[in-house]
Amino acid sequence: MDGFRNKKKQYQGKRKMIFWVIVCVSGIWLADVLGKDYRLPTAIKPEYYDLEIITYISEDSYSFSGRVMIKVKCLEETNQIILHSKNLTIHKSKVIVQDTLEKKSFKPTNIDFDEEKDFLIITVGNNLLTSQSYNLFIAYDGILDDNLDGYYKSSYYNSNTNKTEWMAVTQFEATSARKAFPCFDEPAMKAIFKISLGRPAEYTTISNMPLIKSDPSPSQPGGMIDHYAVTPPMSTYLIAFIVSKFVYKQSEPTPNNITFRIYTRQDAIEQADFAKEVGPKALSYFENYFKVKYALPKQDMIAIPDFSAGAMENWGLITYRETLLLFDNMTTSEISKYSIANVICHELAHQWFGNLVTMKWWTDLWLNEGFATQMAAIATHGLFPEWNTLDYDTVINVLSVFSLDSLKTSHPISVPVQDPKQIGEIFDIISYKKGSFLLRMLIHFLGEETFKKGITRYLNKHAFNNAQQDDLWAALTKQAHMDGSLYDQMTVKEIMDTWTLQTGYPVLNVVRNYACNTALVMQERFLYDNFNSKSNETKTCWWVPITLMSERNLQLNNTQPRKWLTCPCGIDLMHEMPNKDEWVLFNVNISALYRINYDELNWRLLINALQNNFYNIPVLNRVQLIDDSAALAWTGKLKYDIHFNILSYLVKESDFLPWRAAISNFDTFEKLFRRTSSYGILKTFIRNLLKPIYGRVGGYETKTTLNIVEESRFQSIITMWGCNYKVSGCIEDSKSLFNQWQTNSSDNKIPKDLRGINYCVVLRNGGESEWNYLWSQYQKSNNPAEKQVILVSLGCSRDIWMLVRYLEWSISSDSGIRKQDIGSIFTTVASNEIGYYVVKHFLYQKLPDIYNYLGSSTKRISRVFMSIALQIVENSELNEFKQFLSANKAILEDSAQTIRQAIETAEIQVEWFKRNNRTIIESLKQLNKKINRIKL
Known part of the structure; x- marks a missing residue:
């Protein structure tokens, strides 16, 4: 045991060294980590806020005034109180510090601002004494802008009053509470809040807690001031308040007697019924799952017309983009219905993970977002088992993670951050989807019951406080040892630190010895940039739970680890392999985050199984075989012949998820080849694979099924690709349905789940008449989901002048396009082969204008740079792209991480295309002949 402990200490030291070397080599955060400290000093701690904000909404003024009293405790003797404030006008003459013990008030000797760090620095004459409490009084003013951040204004058209209505909304995550009131704007600086909101008499307000009373406002003639109940201890980024003329629908009280309301603009209130049904059920589901009661007396959810995020989990007052809360049974698709349910579950999961227990610092953001993503998948499946969405969520997560985390410019899940600009960049696939998938991996190797009990232990211990990932590992380890789910000499921390403190994931190289029935299993980090890898790169190692099955031992659902690939060794010899004529398959149901590269004979055995009896291989493993073979062939570790032979079985495949994985890889080839002379050969290959499945699930006829969500996805994606590749009259059918709608706009017979596909196909093959008609429907629609479908589809046109006009409209305040939608417009247009140019x-000419329009930020359009990068195959394009990004480095500062990933992606593609272009085409020519011979 002592030897084990010594090895463990040696490994932990090596693990930390590897982590920091990876961060340094990647260059991701190093300069800022070692640079200026943006964190608040720890000498002063807030305990209580008494906050009053008066909001002015009129044609003459969109502004607010506030006063805040913050009770602070001095932890270390100091003569300064340093807190956050940004874009606020502080009335220095009204700043007062009061000694709570002696009831003595005094003015500061100096008040200063550090604008780079958003620090408000208040200096006093005599030192504040350790363990003593003080009251800090500050009066200030602020402006309601339209940048969708902090405390801002939003508007909408009210058909009942025939005019534009205005409202004031908050969005504080991650560091924007400081734009609404001076505060200690860090997650660990929890405090109690008493909030009062002044508003014009014709408006109403809501906040985190229930309304206690309303009084006439002494500082706002004719106005009212609403007083709210005191909150539990909470972080500033979770505070929310809204001034509006919204109405609500109220659900029946939950079994725990929680009041549940859905707020919307008056025109949209009938679209609140689905959320009104799902919200209370999800809340009760989590109470039962976590065995911890929801902590507040009420839960409000509100649909905001202008909202930058998808949704925000403010405690007791969750804010949503309209498309992710409102559902209209006649026009909103079933796929959108799933998205609404999933996002509601995600935000309600945050009421425990993030709100009740909050990460100490943004380094552990994944404790919020990874948990909420995984719990949303579990809860959505629990509430709607007929949708069978758990496997879909798994596939979407793992495909996204496999792709992004194969870049050197990815980052660890738990990543050091300091500058607020960095914090925004880690709200990404790694924090959300990799975090979620690793929790799923934990559930598989610990068992769900151990996981649930460990989570309950963690929540109870850290309720109303802050935690970090080591606290979670400790709770799960203790529970696992009690339950016998983990060997006593193993800890969750030792296993999981290799997954959260390192960038990337492993590929297992499995080489079978067919004479001895053994297999040598070796791990290494998987990287797309295999062309430029250096032998002296830092070696990484993961604790990998090994599951496997074979042709005569079909353990389809056994995801308990057969053994562990441990560190620092990372290599093992496995015995009891199957006979030489049987295939072996690792990672049953993708229960852990790794790829697998087999020896060539085992690959050939798996290809034979796919082509003759593919149902013996679990559907999730068919997904992995498709995606792994594509990725390994990309890096030169596998022959493209093997990958394409795996794809050829798809002419028989009738499950959605393998097709989803295949089409994800088709899309990569499509973007790389469509501007080359070889594109026709690729088109023939993809069309040959699509024809059989299009006949079974494609087209516009309604399919009768028990699983309407999965079948809607399947029909939608196959119809889109069928139309793109001109299969079976798909384009003609699309035009016919659209023309019928144009003739009679009150009767849209296009199936609601296929409208986005139909609109895009028609615009790709139509002209100005169709575009203008669809734009007019966007302007008329009162359904946010339908508006979003139209908005994205408008980017499918191939007419250059209309695309330019569309981009210009997107950054014009009088076009009717909301700022929240600019990113999706740019990304959709860029994905179009004409729109790419x-x-x-447009970006090369107008980036400064876009930056200014978006409130001195490019974060909202950052995804467009990856969309462009994914289509670059020539050195000249790459150099042009890099020069543009370099010239605009200052403007792109808040998108720096995405830019680095886009550049790396483009560089890899240029090198890959140079090496593989001819090989790919020759392989596809042979396979086109073979597929035509396969008996369906």
Whole structure:
């Protein structure tokens, strides 16, 4: 045991060294980590806020005034109180510090601002004494802008009053509470809040807690001031308040007697019924799952017309983009219905993970977002088992993670951050989807009951406080040892630190010895950039839970680890392999985050199984075989012949998820080849694979099924690709349905789940008449989901002048396009083969204008740079792209991480295309002949 402990200490030291070397080599955060300290000093701690904000909404003024009293405790003797404030006008003459013990008030000797760090620095004459409490009084003013951040204004058209209505909304995550009131704007600086909101008499307000009373406002003639109940201890980024003329629907009280309301603009209130049904059920589901009661007396959810995020989990007052809360049974698709349910579950999961227990610092953001993502998948499946969405969520997560985390410019899940600009960049696939998938991996190797009990232990211990990932590992380890789910000499921390403190994931190289029935299993980090890898790169190692099955031992659902690949060794010899004529398959149901590269004979055995009896291989493993073979072939570790032979079985495949994985890889080839002379050969290959499945699930006829969500996805994606590749009259059918709608706009017979596909196909193959008609429908629609479908579809046009006009409209305040939608417009246009050139030129010419329009930020359009990068195959394009990004480095500062990933992606593609272009085409020519011979 002592030897084990010594090895463990040696490994932990090596693990930390590896982590920091990876961070340094990647260059991701190093300069800022070692640079200026943006964190608040720890000498002063807030305990209580008494906050009053008076909001002015009129044609003459969109502003607010506030006063805040913050009770603070001095932890270390100091003569300064340093807190956050940004874009606020502080009335220095009204700043007062009061000694709570002696009831003595005094003015500061100096008040200063550090604008780079958003620090408000209040200096006093005599030192504040350790363990003593003080009251800090500050009066200030602020402006309601329209940048969708902090405390801002939003508007909407009210058909009942025939005019534009205005409202004031908050969005504080991650560091924008300081734009609404001076505060200690860090997650660990929890305090109790008493909030009062002044408003014009014709408006109403809501906040985190229930309304206690309303009084006439002494500082706002004719106005009222609403007083709210005191909150439990909470972080500033979770505070929320809204001034509006919204109405609500109220659900029946939950079994725990929680009041549940859905707020919307008056025109949309009938679209609140689905959320009104799902919200209370999800809340009760989590109470039962966590065995911890929801902590507040009420839960409000509100649909905001202008909202930058998808949704925000403010405690007791969750804010949503309209498309992710409102559902209209006649026009909103079933796929959108799933998205609404999933996002509601995600935000309600945050009421425990993030709100009740909050990460100490943004380094552990994944404790919020990874948990909420995984718990949303579990809860959505629990509430709607007929949708069977758990496997879908798994596939979407793992495909996204496999892709992004194969870049050197990815980052660890638990990543050091300091500058607020960095914090925004880690709200990404790694924090959300990799975090979620690793929790799923934990559930598989610990068992769900151990996981649930460990989570309950963690929540109870840290309720109303802050925690970090080591606290979670400790709770799960203790529970696992009690339950016998983990060997006593193993800890969750030792296993999981290799997954959360390192960038990337492993590929297992499995080489079978067919004479001895053994297999040598070796791990290494998987990287797309295999062309430029250096032998002296830092070696990494993961604790990998090994599960496997074979042709005569079909353990389809056994995801308990057969053994562990441990560190620092990372290599093992496995015995009891199957006979030489049987295939072996690792990672049953993708229960852990790794790829697998087999020896060539085992690959050939798996290809034979797919082509003759593919149902013996679990559907999730068919997904992995498709995606792993594509990725390994990309890096040169596998022959493209093997990958394409795996794809050829798809002419028989009738399950959605393998097709989803295949089409994800088709899309990569499509973007790389469509502007080359070889594209026709690729088109023939993809069309040959699509024809059989299009006949079974494609087209516009309604399919009768028990699982309407999965079948809607399947029909939608196959119809889109069928139309793109001109299969079976798909384009003609699309035009016919659209023309019928144009003739009679009150009767849209296009199936609601296929409208986005139909609109895009028609615009790709139509002209100005169709575009203008669809734009007019966007302007008329009162359904946010339908508006979003139209908005994205408008980017499918191939007419250059219309695309340029569309981009210009997107950054014009009088076009009717909301700022929240600009990113999706740019990304959609850029994904279009003509739009690729249009968006590039538009960005190259107008990036400063876009930056200014978006409130001195490019974060909202950052995804467009990856959309462009994914289509670059020539050195000249790459150099042009890099020069543009370099010239605009200052403007792109808040998108720096995404830019680095886009550049790396483009560099890899240029090198890959140079090496593989001809090989790919020759392989596809042979396979086109073979597929035509396969008996369906």
